[in-house]
Amino acid sequence: MARHYSETEVVAILEGLDPARLRFFVKSHVVTPLVTPHGHAFTETDVARLQLLCDLSEFYDLPEDALCMVMSLIDQLNTARGDMRALIQALASEPAEVRGRIMAHVHGIRTIRGD
Structure with missing residues (x-):
């Protein structure tokens, strides 16, 4: 069974986190307990x-609203990585001919864009 922590436990565990800051992150939906x-x-x-x-706050001195934006970007990146892994798995299950055509098409698009 997964372990769950109370607000009091989380504040005690994490240095630099106080109850007000924790409430801000919950209200901002950065964490969804x-x-x-x-x-x-x-x-x-x-x-x-x-x-x-x-x-991030300690090392980069980011304000709380910027922290929320950074976490949103991290979440978007993780979602894109998951989508890419799924796409690679789907592509791997296709016949070599299909994979070759798709890779050639991707290469052509990247060449045009200058990637």
């Missing part, structure tokens, strides 16, 4: 995202 009768329950993924937010 489970809502329970006892309050929010944070997953390991939530804690990792919050750690990254604290690290």
Whole structure:
């Protein structure tokens, strides 16, 4: 069973995170904890995202609104990477002739664009 952390536990675990900042990140939907009768329950993924937010804030002195934008960009990049992996797997299941035509087409597009 997955471990869940309370707001109090998350604030205690992560240096640089206080209750007000945690509430801001929840309100901004940077993390989406489970809502329970006892309050929010944070997953390991939530804690990792919050750690990254604290690290970015500390090392790059980013304000909270910029942190939200950076996390959105990271999420978009991760989604694109997942889509690319799925596309590569789908392409790998196609016959060599189809793969060759697609790769030639991709190469032609990249040449035209100068990639």
